[in-house]
Amino acid sequence: MAPVDDVIAWRESLNHLLECKTGQLVFEDFLRTEYSEENLQFWLACEDYKRMTSVKEMTAAASRIYVKFVQVDAPRQINIDCATREGISENISQPGPNCFDVAQRLIYGLMENDCYPRFLKSEIYQALLEQAEQQ
Missing domain, CATH: 1.10.167.10 (Regulator of G-protein Signalling 4, domain 2)
Known part of the structure; x- marks a missing residue:
């Protein structure tokens, strides 16, 4: 499970997301669903x-x-x-x-410009964000 601050920071920029190993893994899972x-x-x-x-x-x-x-x-x-x-x-x-x-x-x-905005709206990210905000 990603730390709350990380999951929330991922919304700020793609750079924040890519600086975090967990963020990279979650983003890759999302990209796999888009075949990219x-x-x-x-x-x-x-x-x-x-x-x-x-x-x-x-x-x-x-x-x-x-x-x-x-x-x-x-x-x-x-x-x-x-x-x-x-x-x-x-x-x-x-x-x-x-x-x-x-x-x-x-x-x-x-x-x-393409994948990251969709990632932020995705069920994968929304579920993590919801868990993070409940902690």
Whole structure:
């Protein structure tokens, strides 16, 4: 069960929601009901990627992210424009720390403007909020 303050703070912004591990899990459960959990999974993978310092580790992670989320027909393909996808494709052999930034911003915007407002109205969130407010 998420702490009351966390559940209430999730209403303030998508950022508040994503800063909380429990919030991420609840949001992912909601996204799964909309068949769009790949957005959050990609965003989180990018956050992990940006914290990496070893070039070898970054190269391997970039390749995994690309194959899983970015390339055309990827198993968890994210919804980004062709230019962004091509930009990543061109740089994937020598990925820099920012190689997914544009795509990550696009996906964050998609979640913030599309999925997040629906999450706040969802039964999943409303039930948690009700429990939190009763404590």
